[in-house]
Amino acid sequence: MTVEPALLRRPATELAALIRSGELSAVELTQAALDRIAAVDGRVGAFVDVWADDALAAAAQVRSGDARPFAGVPTAVKNNRAVAGRRLTSGSEFAGEHRPAHDHNVVRRMREAGFVLLGATNLPEWGVTPVTHPRRFGPTRNPWDLGRTAGGSSGGAAAAVAAGMLPVAHGNDGGGSIRIPAAACGLVGLKPQRGRVSLAPDLGWHLLVQDGMLTRTVGDAAATLDALAGPEPGDLAPPPPPTEPFAAAAARGARGDVPRLRVALVLDPPLDHDASPADAAAARDAAGLLARLGHEVEEVSAPWRIPGLLDLFTASFGPGIASSIRATELRVGRAVTPDDVEALSWALWERAQATTAVDHLIFDARLQAVARTVLAWSARFDLIVTPTLATAPVPVGALDPDGRPDPMGGFADGARFSPYAAICNVTGVPAITLPLGVRPPGDEAAGMPVGVHLIGAPAGEAGLLAVAAQVEAAAPWDDRVAPLALAD
Numbered sequence: 144m145t146v147e148p149a150l151l152r153r154p155a156t157e158l159a160a161l162i163r164s165g166e167l168s169a170v171e172l173t174q175a176a177l178d179r180i181a182a183v184d185g186r187v188g189a190f191v192d193v194w195a196d197d198a199l200a201a202a203a204q205v206r207s208g209d210a211r212p213f214a215g216v217p218t219a220v221k222n223n224r225a226v227a228g229r230r231l232t233s234g235s236e237f238a239g240e241h242r243p244a245h246d247h248n249v250v251r252r253m254r255e256a257g258f259v260l261l262g263a264t265n266l267p268e269w270g271v272t273p274v275t276h277p278r279r280f281g282p283t284r285n286p287w288d289l290g291r292t293a294g295g296s297s298g299g300a301a302a303a304v305a306a307g308m309l310p311v312a313h314g315n316d317g318g319g320s321i322r323i324p325a326a327a328c329g330l331v332g333l334k335p336q337r338g339r340v341s342l343a344p345d346l347g348w349h350l351l352v353q354d355g356m357l358t359r360t361v362g363d364a365a366a367t368l369d370a371l372a373g374p375e376p377g378d379l380a381p382p383p384p385p386t387e388p389f390a391a392a393a394a395r396g397a398r399g400d401v402p403r404l405r406v407a408l409v410l411d412p413p414l415d416h417d418a419s420p421a422d423a424a425a426a427r428d429a430a431g432l433l434a435r436l437g438h439e440v441e442e443v444s445a446p447w448r449i450p451g452l453l454d455l456f457t458a459s460f461g462p463g464i465a466s467s468i469r470a471t472e473l474r475v476g477r478a479v480t481p482d483d484v485e486a487l488s489w490a491l492w493e494r495a496q497a498t499t500a501v502d503h504l505i506f507d508a509r510l511q512a513v514a515r516t517v518l519a520w521s522a523r524f525d526l527i528v529t530p531t532l533a534t535a536p537v538p539v540g541a542l543d544p545d546g547r548p549d550p551m552g553g554f555a556d557g558a559r560f561s562p563y564a565a566i567c568n569v570t571g572v573p574a575i576t577l578p579l580g581v582r583p584p585g586d587e588a589a590g591m592p593v594g595v596h597l598i599g600a601p602a603g604e605a606g607l608l609a610v611a612a613q614v615e616a617a618a619p620w621d622d623r624v625a626p627l628a629l630a631d
Contacts, residue, residue: 146175148307152628154360155216155310155367156390159257162215165207169215173202173259176217179308180261183627187293188275188283189303191222191232193262202259212370214257219312221300222263223270224354225345226250234268234277237471237483248343248375249313249354256370264299264312267544268485269464273323273557274542275299278485282539285327286625287591291536294324294561300357301328307628311363317352318460319564322576326531326594329578329623330357331611333364335372336382336602337571343375350459350507351568359621361612364575365393368604382602389608396609397616399436404525404610406433406440412533413447413566416559422530425580425593430528432579432618433610438526445527446520447566449513453558456565457491458498458506464488465495487544490551514570518601521570526610529563531576531594535587563596573599573607578620592623 146167150158161167177195184190198217205215220226223233225243227250232238246254253260268277275283275298283298285291286306293302297314301324304312314321316334325332333355340354356367368389374381385392395401408430410423418426434440449455468479468488481489498506521527537560540546547553558565567574580593597614599607 146171148175148179151176151179151307151310152359152624153310155213155358155363158216158310159213162205163207163209169202169205169259170199172215173198173217173261176261176309183306183630184308186284186289186627187286187302187306188281189264189299189306189308190219191263191265191280191299192230194229194260198259198261205257209257211255211257212366216258216310217261218253218258218309219262219264219300219303220250220260221266221297221314223266223315224249224313226260226263229263232279233270233467234266234279235484235488236279237468237479239475241474245344247345248341249371252371253313261309264303266296266299268488269467270296270317270320271464271487271491272296272542272544272554273319273561274537276539276543278545284539285536286627287329288588289627290538291588292327292539294327294536296320297357298324301325301330304328304330304357304359305625305628311356311358311367313354314357315352315354316568317463318456318568319561321355321357322531322564322574322594322596323561325357326576326578327536329592329625330359331361331364331575331577332357333368333575334567334573335368335604336573338378338381339604340371341373341375341378343377347377348379349463350510351463361608361615362390362393362397365389365608385605387605389605392605393608393612396612399613399616401609401613404438405523406430406438406526406528407524408440408442408528409445410529411444411448412529412562414453414558414562415448416533416562418530418533419535421580421582421586421593422532422534425595426528426530429579429595429614432614433528436613436617445517447517452513453555455506455510455513456569457554458503459510461491462495462498462503464491468492485545487550487554510569517566517570525600525606527598529596529598531563531596532560533562534560535582535591567598572601573604575607575611577611577614578623579614579618581623
């Protein structure tokens, strides 16, 4: 079969079916993805490493009839999750060329699902910022406009999918890091419920971080979650299992089988930076569509614009970054210096060093109190709709974490670019961004995609995916393709 580049833009579930039927071989598809990476990644900067020989060898082991859900489908791993024998940099020079001997849980599950791992994708140093611009590897650019960011921290993953290099790619989300780049690049980005995808064996539990996949369709978001979800021995707080496969919920939603939902449209963000007209309009349009689909929609204000919320979030987020730096210190056998890491990483490191263990526990308790307030308020709704971002994707370099004298000020600017996302990491609930809008003529980024953010109920990924699929069926976006994805 002749593999045209457009084939890589088809859903991963469809590609797996073609391989399963024998109509397409895994080697053909993998080679097509490698060719596409070679053709366009020099302009994008999505990949840190490409493992061509091993990927082709793995693809050669896949035969027609392989029952694994994604047998032979190429993908990539964000370079902050361990892949045995491959360098794990987290975007930092300080990490060196460390090659762990084990697979992270998500990597093992991707292999078990049949995915062919093509390489590792770029991210900001330690995954800190909502743009991907590490000093070590350089920026990842947006396939819709190479002068703008692909978002972060899963920016390499989003750019690889949006540019047509891969059908889906792995990411993770500690403050919007799946949803932000998905919105910036015109993709679907699902942050699952806290604990749904195990962080084993590296972490037992994390207040903020959850792994997932960046996809083009809701169906792929659901099917990949089925592949990744589930507890591992020692997990501290796994959520209750779903009552149906996530893929079944999405299929049900695509057929219109969704109960009438109570929907809140919320335009005021948790952080003090209101949405641009294009971002607000996309959310309003989505709410109108949901009303036409039979749901009960009400525009309301949420009790989440809390004074000092960004500082409180940073007090919890920062020590997680510092712990990664400390673990690297222990591995390399020396103390970190300001020259080893970017200015923002050093600022977060110093701030964490000045925080006592008791204060850290207090900050986490206060953050959980915020979560309780928001969850108690949101219990009267089945779904919350907000913009995903507050502005167009910023120009490359605008939020360079190593390029300004006040790095913490830059961190705050990044939060204002994406003020709606992190509250879902605080509450732990699932949330998904859908590429429902387009920036209009006259906008600073006219023609670029606009994401709309749907926030579900606790442990409610199935219901969230069902209504997302219903929206996708009513307002499809499969004809919206980044210009670079169409280039030779």
